[in-house]
Amino acid sequence: MYFDCTTRNFAAIEVAPDAPAVIARERCLTWRELHTEAQAWCRRAGEFGLARDLPIMIRGHKEASFMVALCGALMLGAPFVPLDTLYPAQRVNGIAAALEATLLYDAGTDCFEVLRAGPPRALQERDLAYIMFTSGTTGVPKGVQIGIEGVCALSAWMDADFGLGPTPVFLNQAAFSFDLSMYSVFGALGSGGAIVLLDRTAAAVALEVAALIAQHAVTVWVSTPSFAQQQLLNPGFTAAALPSLRTLLFCGEPLPTPLARQLRQRFPGVPILNTYGPTEATVATTLLALEESHLAGDGGVLPIGRPKRDSLVYCDDGELCIVGAHVMRGYLNRADLNQSRMFLRNGQRGFRTGDLGSVDASGMLYCHGRSDDQIKLNGYRMELLEIDAALGALPGNRPAASVPLRRPNGTVARLVAYVETGTPDAVLPVELAQWKTLLAQRLPAYMIPSELRGCIRLPVSLNYKIDREQLAQAYRNGTAP
Ligand code: AMP
Secondary structure, eight states: OOEETTEEEEEESSSTTSSSEEEEEEEEEEHHHHEEEHHHHHHHHHHOOOTTOOOOEEESSSSSSHHHHHHHHHHTTTTTEETTTOOOOHHHHHHHHHTTTOEEEEETEEEEEEOSSSSOOOOOSSSSSEEEEETTTTTSOOEEEEHHHHHHHHHHHHHHOOOOSSSSSSOOOOOOSSSHHHHHHHHHHHHEEEEOOOOHHHOOOOOHHHHHHHHHHEEEEEEEOOOOOHHSSTTTTTTTTTTTOOEEEEEESSSSSHHHHHHHHTTOOOOOEEHHHHHHHHHHSSEOOOOHHHHSOOOOBBOOOOTTTOOEEEEEEEEEEETTTSOOOTTTTHHHHHHHHEEEEEEEEEEHHHHHHOTTTTEEEEEEEEESEEEEEETTTEEEEHHHHHHHTTTTTEEEEEEEEOOOOOOEEEEEEEEEEHHHHHHHHGGTTTTHHHHHHOOGGGOOOOOEEESSSSOOOOTTBBBBHHHHHHHHOOOOO
């Protein structure tokens, strides 16, 4: 059995219905059980008025019921909005308001919550698969609307070009609110394979991660490079100890050459796939199966490969641009951004990524980082301007700036912040004593700077933007900015 995204329904239901489909900490579901539970979920959601083109917020963290709800929503044609329990209530409320959503399903309690009375409002965009909220520069997350055609194309691409073999078993580590997790969701659903949901507690212990891989014979590792780096601390993270692993699949941030080399040593002969793409273009758009020649390089950034067969990727004035059916339908209610970031080319949607790129004579693509203030920290995408806005809303409403501290290879190791206090010492006024707790009401924990220091005035660069580089230098030197 498998889930056919084109028909939005389970297919080949008589084929291996007792094979595992979803493996979670609290319970496992066979394909037959997933099918039956998804049908029951549709009935229950229908009683609450959920129907085609109405958004359904799904909150939870790696429960089997989360997968049931995702399937149910796809069957109903109701775009799902995945929200990890990492998100503070204020953020969830803001998202609900932006969607004008009336219904939330909590996978932890298996309960529906009616968010507001009155008739639900259908979304303007029809036939979406999901809406993923990512960090937004204005201080409010922005909703990336992905059409069903985007996920159909993703499944087809994985099937045709990833070499994952029959009934792959995927590791699912990234939170459902990040599109990286959709790799294993649609990879497993589309192939009739299985998905192993790794919760945060297990993910924090490398030995437990390896034990789960062994126990469930995971064949496809899916993560950011940062998460794989942590596993290297476990000497048992090797092909000898984990013989089921057939593919190491990466996306979401640059894959450093030294990490790729170590993985090649630990997993000789196991394909390492470096894929690239923003949430705005359904998980990934380019693919590179690493070869020895790539690893022999000078240790810099690895190429990101070539565009998937039904898409076009090119550099315009040094910026990577993506064209294809898998490009989002637009940001929800953000005509301004849709105007500046999206375009049409030969009748297909295009997206300006904000990534600096290049392409060599053979058509091989490279990504050289961002042209704006979007960063990745521990694999999480965030806009520094959103963090600045939250810092600026702390008591006193002082100007403040978040500052990424980078490693020599350019990746962000840590985030700190400065706030204008008017005094030369770094000490914070009393009213800011609880700054971390206050920020946590608004931002998920992974976006909260590890330190906040006072300064007389935030330095600005020649174009009157906050000079984060100068702040980073001051931090490193221990001097007052
Ligand atoms: P997200 O929307 O969270 O998937 O983040 C997308 C951004 O992550 C891209 O615009 C790039 O800046 C970065 N990114 C994703 N994959 C890669 C990769 N393989 N190499 C370099 N940067 C990447």
